Amino acid sequence: MPDRSGRGDRRAVPTSARATIYDIAAEAGVSSATVSRTFGAPAKVRPDTRRRVLDVAARLGYRANPLARALPSGRTSTLALVVPAITNPHFFDIITGAEQRAVEAGFTLVLANTGQSDLSEAAAIERLEPMVDGVMLASSRLDDDRIARFADRTNLALCNRQAGRIPSVTTDQVNGIEQVVGHLHSLGHRRIGLLGGPETSWAGRLRRRAVVAAGGRLGVTVQLLGPFNPIVAGGQSAADAAIGAGVTAVLAHNDLLAIGVLRRLADRGVHVPGEMSVVGFDDIFGADFCVPALTTVAAPSHELGRTAVDLVLASVAGQPVPASTVLPAHLTVRESTGPAPDSRTAPGQSRWRTQSAQTLPPGSR
């Protein structure tokens, strides 16, 4: 094996120096199969043999080659989590939830960030799929067909998204919307705006329908605005659109967008909630200490991550998997929502100090 030794010389592949089950087998005076079983099925090895093997293994610093293990077994003990925006605290919570659960189950989680693009999402899945046992897709921007195609060649679970009969975990968007619209209605709002996120967002589409339906039932006019980039920076134009639309309250696609809206409204001297109420989605880290603190529909992000992993784990184990798990959403009312401007009993009584939009310094953005 001239090649082998040749490779070992280069420090580029230090791996080749590592002990294998054969080294251990020779040292311990057993067969490689026994060594393998000592790790893979300890119950099948007599206790004292096991001890001896483990001792030798420890002495040699043996660590199984996951690749070699994966080849015959077809299982890599690795799961992939694909998210559109790694910096969004909502996804971050999903990530930590997923990671936690994966580690508990003895799996390694690999992360892929796709930056909202369906192309790079598909590419990421394509690239990762052959090397993992399953894939969790969070807020997938892919169409149902494409998802379905991926689903029948790997163990797939959806998070924040439903598609056909593919296992999924979502929050109850419709109910969340109903709570929001009810809340705003009871505060006297009759014209509200929905600041939409990416067109490819399943949750966005669902909410759009739900808000129109809920609005219709309660006699609240709904303006569909957007789409906006669901990040803080997207709040600039979203806020401007809201002001332009003449609504008294807005539902932002997510908290990041809502926070951006809050900032822009402050810059333009529009008081929240005095002149405009703002509602977000997700209840991300920071939603409670931005100014004003954000009223938002809390998503159990951590739980979403955990559950998504549970779903693919079940699928990996060949167990029956529920097609769709829906987690409850609940409205968390903070300071960014208040009575509609015109519903106040008397203007003078207003506790809000109202600035006109003209105070905005020319250079500020």
Added chain:
Amino acid sequence: MPDRSGRGDRRAVPTSARATIYDIAAEAGVSSATVSRTFGAPAKVRPDTRRRVLDVAARLGYRANPLARALPSGRTSTLALVVPAITNPHFFDIITGAEQRAVEAGFTLVLANTGQSDLSEAAAIERLEPMVDGVMLASSRLDDDRIARFADRTNLALCNRQAGRIPSVTTDQVNGIEQVVGHLHSLGHRRIGLLGGPETSWAGRLRRRAVVAAGGRLGVTVQLLGPFNPIVAGGQSAADAAIGAGVTAVLAHNDLLAIGVLRRLADRGVHVPGEMSVVGFDDIFGADFCVPALTTVAAPSHELGRTAVDLVLASVAGQPVPASTVLPAHLTVRESTGPAPDSRTAPGQSRWRTQSAQTLPPGSR
């Protein structure tokens, strides 16, 4: 092969249905070696044979099993990037830079988030190292010894960190600090505070020494404060500490912390930069549109990520690797730094509306 077909029945491992080089070989009437060569070394295959193989491969939807490929070759074409805080925009930029470069080179990047803990960092490396060709460690919290140990069993590159002769890419912290201290000195500041990050931060230690040295040279007193959690929320106590220390300017461990300080100072009615100047590090996304816009030492984050990948790629290829690459830092002056309070020509001339710290409402934190 009763086992094989048995596995195929369970949808849990749909992989087994995939075409292999043997299927293609049979279809195309060549040997499996030729098929392998068609993909791995096309030049060694006669053009028309190659065509035929490629056609069959396409027809069968062949996709190489990366695991099987990795086993004999010892190369997985995968790189791991380990970062302490995935949500920090600075790391996010490093991530995108690294990802870009990795994809260009035909590698897959897997991400691990370690949440500032050296234990979970070590665990992540341990877990990932056997399945990747190399590892990039960003802002590692590990001690030099541990890093060295990892380095001699895998291709390692450090980002934002130096340790022994291990390949690394960093920004010129010392020079950056000198620019900051010079800038503050010229604005009249004579007492400045350094709001430290994690004790395990290499950059933090380096900066501490640099700021003391630079301060000594220029006659600026330096107060070392901290450590603080280098996230926005950590700015609360950092700001309080700065106020307590009676300094007129602070250098925060990173922009996140600086932004938190800005918020807290605003809450406590301390005007920036009128009463306190604030400098951050990294120049993250958002540093330019927070209020006031943050003066910060810009790190070429994207470039750091790219370079780190370049380093391990060179190491993987067995090429000589420079031990240490230092990228220039430059001070970006925005609105959060200004003349020191006491250096003003006359109080009345001050354009700052100064509020006393006592306006802080009791419950606010």
Added chain:
DNA sequence: CACACTCTTGCAACCGCTTACATCCTGTTG
């Protein structure tokens, strides 16, 4: 004491691909 049965262990055939070496074929060259 033979026989069946269980528990350990070893043998050897994969997993899907890479690659050194052997073989075959074709075109040159003397």
Added chain:
DNA sequence: CAACAGGATGTAAGCGGTTGCAAGAGTGTG
């Protein structure tokens, strides 16, 4: 036209594990 160089293929031995099957060692039963 034989000898030979060189390119295109095939053969087969791994890579480091897993696992079905069989053999051997004990143990309990009739």
